Amino acid sequence: MALLEVRDLTVVFQRRGEQPFTAVDGVSFDVEPGQTVGLVGESGCGKSVTSLAIMGLLPKRGATVTGSVKFEDTDLLRLSGNQMRDRRGRDLGMVFQDPLSSLNPVITIGVQVAEVLERHQGMSRKKALTEAAGLLDKVGIPDPNRRISEYPHQLSGGMRQRALIAMALACKPRLLIADEPTTALDVTIQAQILSLLKGLVQDTGTALIMITHDLGVVAGLCDEVNVLYGGRVVERAERHELFAEPRHPYTHGLLASIPRLDAPRGERLMPITGSVSDNIPWDSACAFAPRCPNALDVCREVTPEQEWRGSRLLRCHNPVQPAAAETEEASV
């Protein structure tokens, strides 16, 4: 049975005097225990809002969340504020993008990590601080006994992100959500943090939802990848399958537009035309149609439904044909 079942998750933002805006539009996916699931997309595709909705961190006023988020048979969306607070940090951990703004600047690192243990496991401050030093050591912070009495500004960006991971993993949650955990970091530090996350997830059996715009990060980490566009999942597949044969024109376009380190030089990039602002609403068409090289008339008139193609979920009227099929057609 799945650890987390997200069904038809929809988030609508409504500001007074403005048109309601649907940021997440009927997103469904499962996370199995110990599995790493990726949510990939560009800015504005709804990947972060999805994670905030799962964690119950969206404002009550202004944001309407519908659908269901089942975590081991409990629908997280139906829990009260207090019940949710008991869950966050204990069963569900979260790591945010910007480590400096996620830490309290006037409280020492040690106390911030210890707080989680005090709240959820009823430890005394003294015991929790000793435990905190152990956790910092586990995430690779050198000299943890000194670091627990330091403030966030005294730590480097990579160290802060490690401290945040230590906080998220303090109570051994069964699910960790990492929202662009390495975007603010340099590549060499990014590599450190990713290998740390990978190791911790393997050791503790924690399931991970990895939210990122970087297809490279996903390629090395996730078991299953969901590609989001305009608030909907447009393609979902196992990572080897997805990268070897992207079927949705958006996924295909993204992969063709990234300069690759191992590609022969002088090869021209194939950008996706236009920008996210060209989107049309999903309810009467495919949102990606204005930018899509494969768009047919039907794409601008009928909303594509999610369909299973083998082990892959696809939302497209005219998907990219796999290379093997193309050569077959050519030979005929």
Added chain:
Amino acid sequence: MTSATEQAADPSTVDESLVSVHDLKVHFPIKRGVILDRTVGYVYAVDGVDLSIRRGETYGLVGESGCGKTTFGRALLRLVEPTSGRAVFDGTDLSTLRGESLRLMRRRMQMVFQDPMSSLDPRQSVESILVEGMRAHGLDEGTESTGKRLRELLSAVGLASTSLRKYPHEFSGGQRQRIGIARALAVKPDLIVADEPVSALDVSVQAQVVNLLEDLQQEFGLTYLVIAHDLAVVRHISDRIGVMYLGGMVEEADSDDLYAEPLHPYTRALLSAIPVPDPEIEDRRERILLAGDLPSPANPPTGCRFHTRCPWRQAERCDTERPVLREILPGHKAACHYAEEIREGRILPHEVRAEVIATDLSSDIEISTPASVTEIV
């Protein structure tokens, strides 16, 4: 003005390279004190960089944040005053230029900035943004020819000619970056310094801007200095690449050579750290994980700047003697004492323990804040 231009002309560098930089240093003073400013130390942002850019080529400068690559670009254009060193642009020593002659020289070297929102004035229409530079350099010759030039510029960067009356907020990020590029092109420059030109853009839009930069180079014979942290982007557009670490150049090579055979341990680690969007490769790859963080440029390590994190570090020499950038393979330079030995596999990497690095400046420099205002007066 002309005398300054001529006197510094160096015949040996005129033909081949458009820009050559010798031992450029930019040190920013760290000031403390309430009434009197005392200089208590320096941030060695750029500490002795040599570089030359040939006409019509794209030179890529990569490095992580804090390595001094942006400061280098700014110092080259004299947007920050270099502490020492020489930058020669088309035979003219830029450090000898003052006032009006420097302003006239600026027409030939333009900059494209990282953040397309904050580098465009929100109250200026696109037309006014583009005309401003042309007017300042006397290229605005009547309404008709200027109008024609503006339309040319917009079509060159792929914007509709109706854009002229619009304001920056009406455009998407990628389009704004196109306006920034058109502004640089408006004064017909020879050199464009592009500082992180695509890093603020979405992945699908990045490729559009990268392709645009390549097309414009072909069309107008531009020379680029592209400064970026993303080695994959830099490798894609550059002919030659320089890798910086903590204020110094550690490796310089043709972009294919650099990828095929990185010689400096830092470049190796950097290349191995970049994720490739291909699970087959990701699963097989061996990562060189660097321990610890970038040391503070206010208190750089002695000897080789990289020795605190280097998995190939050898006793003594690496800690005490700063390696110079030297040619190891034809056209391929690296600043490492043991580049040949590492290349031939005679030195093997070993474990490095992360050292504690203080990011707080006060712990690097031993000073105490004054007990009272009178103390320092």
